[in-house]
Amino acid sequence: MKEGSGEDQNVAPSMYSHVSRPSSHRNKNARKGLPFNVMLVGESGLGRKTFLNTLCESTVITASEVTNAEQAHIAEPMQFKNYTVEMDEDGMKIILNIVDTPGFGDGIDNEQCFMQIQEHLELQFDSVLAEENRIKRNTKFNDSRIHALLYFISPTGHSLREIDIELMKRLGSRANIIPVIGRSDSLTPRELVLFKQRVMSDIVSHNISLFNFPDLNDEDEDAVEENSELRAMLPFAVVGCEEVINEDGRPVRVRNYPWGVVQVDNDEHSDFDRLRYVLLNSHISDLRDRTQNELYEIYRTEKLSGNTSVLANNTSQAVISAIGA
Numbered sequence: 279m280k281e282g283s284g285e286d287q288n289v290a291p292s293m294y295s296h297v298s299r300p301s302s303h304r305n306k307n308a309r310k311g312l313p314f315n316v317m318l319v320g321e322s323g324l325g326r327k328t329f330l331n332t333l334c335e336s337t338v339i340t341a342s343e344v345t346n347a348e349q350a351h352i353a354e355p356m357q358f359k360n361y362t363v364e365m366d367e368d369g370m371k372i373i374l375n376i377v378d379t380p381g382f383g384d385g386i387d388n389e390q391c392f393m394q395i396q397e398h399l400e401l402q403f404d405s406v407l408a409e410e411n412r413i414k415r416n417t418k419f420n421d422s423r424i425h426a427l428l429y430f431i432s433p434t435g436h437s438l439r440e441i442d443i444e445l446m447k448r449l450g451s452r453a454n455i456i457p458v459i460g461r462s463d464s465l466t467p468r469e470l471v472l473f474k475q476r477v478m479s480d481i482v483s484h485n486i487s488l489f490n491f492p493d494l495n496d497e498d499e500d501a502v503e504e505n506s507e508l509r510a511m512l513p514f515a516v517v518g519c520e521e522v523i524n525e526d527g528r529p530v531r532v533r534n535y536p537w538g539v540v541q542v543d544n545d546e547h548s549d550f551d552r553l554r555y556v557l558l559n560s561h562i563s564d565l566r567d568r569t570q571n572e573l574y575e576i577y578r579t580e581k582l583s584g585n586t587s588v589l590a591n592n593t594s595q596a597v598i599s600a601i602g603a
């Protein structure tokens with residue numbers, strides 16, 4: 279893996295190669311490697327980096343180090359950091375491109391972060407639009423549109439905060455947002471159930487658009503059932519960790535506490551395993567297809583018709599207030 283260019287990729291053999299579930303929407307382009315672009319957004323300390331390392335089963339990002347304690351309280355501006363990992367998921371090669379956003383939400387005014395993320399998503403659409411309009415196509419064109427945006431919610435146990443609502447509201451029409459509760463082992467199972475309900479009720483009342491596992495193929499009963507099960511799980515409660523122990527000859531990832539052990543891949547402890555399967559297996563094609571056929575198409579139509587969308591209005595409004603008009 280490599281930060282930045284994505285040229286030097288690592289093949290990450292998967293602990294999950296034995297996993298087999300029904301209705302796997304495989305892409306046939308398995309040998310070349312299927313590019314899949316994921317953005318991680320969430321405030322500092324919610325476990326984004328640990329989640330990514332757990333997902334990739336390797337240290338893609340090292341934990342942040344505070345080198346100067348006197349400056350530790352100073353909020354750094356948000357950055358976009360790119361990582362590429364080549365994964366073998368049950369025989370299918372996936373080129374996983376990750377965009378991490380350290381610094382998101384660290385300031386008092388997050389308007390800048392919202393705008394930067396929106397612009398980043400739209401820039402990737404713009405580059406595809408420009409490519410489509412070229413007379414001679416670039417055969418090596420790199421499609422960097424984001425296929426899934428994982429938004430990390432703090433495990434407060436209360437409800438969504440303003441920053442969560444604002445971010446998801448603005449970007450729901452630009453990316454497949456999948457909300458996840460970071461560090462979800464901070465909540466008891468009962469608290470988690472209630473928190474999930476509150477989050478989803480906020481999402482509905484604020485009219486936030488998510489990737490809510492739409493039934494694209496109504497005739498496939500397994501897929502319909504699987505999607506309805508996944509909708510009921512939203513937001514996914516994730517636990518991440520890099521410690522692997524040996525249990526009866528099999529590697530198990532755990533968070534070890536004095537009072538017990540949380541198993542990352544145990545469905546009773548966390549939704550991590552399910553989310554991993556969704557991203558890298560069952561719904562990888564659906565996420566890519568929705569990006570191309572729905573999100574990009576909406577953007578393209580808006581752009582070509584010069585339509586000032588709600589998003590564009592929000593941006594202009596933000597720019598107007600920023601310049602004090």
Ligand SMILES: Nc1nc2c(ncn2[C@@H]2O[C@H](COP(=O)(O)OP(=O)(O)OP(=O)(O)O)[C@@H](O)[C@H]2O)c(=O)[nH]1
Nearest residue numbers: 322323324325326327328342380461462516517518
């Ligand atoms: N309890 C618990 N702690 C976690 C979990 N995931 C990560 N952590 C811990 O939370 C702290 C922050 O984790 P990171 O993965 O660095 O969080 P981040 O969101 O990338 O935060 P920044 O590095 O500040 O941007 C570390 O001490 C992790 O060990 C989790 O699922 N549960």
